[in-house]
């Protein structure tokens with residue numbers, strides 16, 4: 001706890017008070033991000049975003065489960081109330097969730113069993129499986145009725161990115177291939 005309190009002190013010293021005063025009246029994030037809970041993946045840092053820019057849902061494995069009330073409520077809120085311009089699935093290298101799927105016999109607790117009920121390890125390597133996990137979530141989002149309806153009504157982009165932790169390389173999924181973002 002001491003580390004957190006010390007961190008808060010530093011945050012308070014550096015915080016842009018005018019920005020927070022404005023944010024106190026409401027939020028207008030441009031992007032809904034579905035990211036992994038992994039401590040190494042911090043969307044705000046990766047995209048140099050300020051408080052108020054990103055509406056973020058973090059969970060184990062950046063899953064967009066269509067029977068997950070947590071994901072669904074965040075999606076509905078992001079589209080219907082916040083009217084975000086983008087939905088982004090942010091997948092990453094060395095994802096512990098995808099690794100767990102490769103050793104299914106180790107998924108032996110109630111929470112993990114439920115969480116991974118609709119997920120499989122799909123790939124010939126960790127790298128491929130992580131990317132395929134991202135594609136699976138991305139496709140689920142695209143198939144969601146509210147998403148397709150919103151895309152017909154107004155400008156809304158659905159994107160999938162892959163972040164490599166050790167090299168900081170960022171790649172964008174372009175339908176059939178991945179392209180590095182420079």
Ligand SMILES: [Zn+2]
Pocket residue numbers: 036037038060061062092094095096097098
């Ligand atoms: Zn992960």
